[in-house]
Amino acid sequence: MTTETIRSTVAARRSTGLTWARIRPLLIHLALASAALVMLYPVIWMVVSSLRPGNEIFREPGILVKDLRIENYRLGWNALTEPFTRYLLNSAAVVFGAVLGNLVSCSMAAYAFARLEFVGKKFWFAIMLLSIMLPIHVVIVPQYILFSQLGWINTFLPLIIPKWLATDAFFVFLMVQFIRGIPRELDEAARIDGCGRAGIFLRVILPLMVPALATTTIFTFIWTWNDFFSQLIYLTDPKMYTVPVALRSFVDATAESSWGSMFAMSVISLVPIFLAFLLGQRFLIKGIATTGIK
Amino acid sequence: MSALGELGSLRQKKPAGQKKDNLAAYLFLSPWLLGLFLITIGPMLASLYLAFTDYNLIQAPEWIGFENFTRMLSDERLHNSLRVTFTYVFVSVPLQLAVALLLAVVLDRGVRGMAFYRSVFYLPSLLGSSVAIAILWRQVFGTEGLLNQVLSLVGIDGKGWISDPSTALGTLVVLNVWTFGSPMVIFLAGLRQIPAMYYEAASVDGAGVFGRFFRITLPLLTPIIFFNLVLQIIHAFQSFTQAFVVSGGTGGPSDSTMFFTLYLYDRGFGNFDMGYASAMAWFLLVIIGVFTAANFFASKYWVFYDD
16 A cells, blocks of 8 residues: 555545544434334234244244235234134224214314303313313223123223213313414404304304314224224124234234134234234324323 | 323413304213213212212211221221232333334334234234133143143243242233333324435444434434333223133232232122222322323423424
């Protein structure tokens, strides 16, 4: 090496130099990317494993697939007493009823709390906030008794009707917060144009609170889809099983040999959550940041 | 901003003299009020009554006074379930919040692709409560699971992490820490509120990275830390799905993952001992209430409000 080339490399290193200020962001990225990979690796591995033949789950920790097989999906789909389609439809029905219920009942309550003046407002508002923190276990036994006396066990009613009665109070709170940000002048303008309370709610507030409604929709969708405790309690007939309850019975019913098909159905059950996450990230993140819901 | 903040500010007086619209308001509130009384308060009072009875769903409830509560005093499995639950709450919540805070601080320092990382770290919070992930956990921490396969690549002999009573609860703690994304997002929102001029002033005064973190970030973030702490503790006390599925519905091995909620389910819906289950439910409510109140009380000494 000539002195000239040495001199030029030294000069090059000085200008593009490996200084701390340049290395630091790289190191941070490296650390963040490895943390992200470690976190998501098991999930990615589950997806890949579900596409592998039989028992490779217990031998192959890598995530490269040589040949794609969908036999696990075919087997898993029909492994229980009902085809998996049934459980997916059941879950979809529960989710649909719950989302609609939350949208209607929570927005009505939120409008009253955010915009109307009435006797006992502070009292009810405090009760509403407290009810957010109430553990479901305290009410589940009498609720079960109530719903079983109504003949609602093994129907979707115990999972849907409470949502039509705004029992998910965090959404009421989320919407109250949102409505408070809508200028009151708009209400006034509508009132002058002859709108009553219902008119203002339907024509002014609801169209303007679409972002809050979207957040509610996505969270209700994900929580109801994942909900296990109440679905386990109210649905005991395999025909009425939702996806989580069916998956759980899969764990009980099958030996270690069918992990492949169990993984396949688990992956199927996560697809809607993942889609909701992709489509609704913006609303999810805003929703958590403003109310601290999970 | 938060539900907790709202509760605190309810005491402030609003200017009087506004026109009331009671009828319209109560009409709008009617679904919520109906739910409050039929689905929440009614059942709460009913379960309070049932807590003093012996009731198996078939015969009428029989009043037995404090018998359920004295039984709880001598119920070894219940004591064990309390130990398991407390260990879970007081190990996993601080760990989860520490990881959430660390990553929030790193991401807040203007990392490129911040939104991407935030999303990736947040995703497990949505997946974490599902049965599918619990099934995955069963495999990953099983004798021939993913973790042991990876460990054997580097020459370490693993063990059945879930079948060993000394590590089974640990796998659930890991699962809870894994869902640090939602407190992280709340921390990130809180970090945005800290004015940049505080940091600039500190830098001028010669504060380093750690100085700025411990003297500015941490004190100004204490309200958010407090909020996350209260929320996550309440949440962790009620954990059910993961322990239930990972242990195959038994709370095993040797009751090492028998959360209080699992034992409650076992009594109420496994054995239809509804009176005892109700007593347990009220006990849980009292525990959560006491810890939340203690949290609020202690907050006076460490939470700093900048206004």
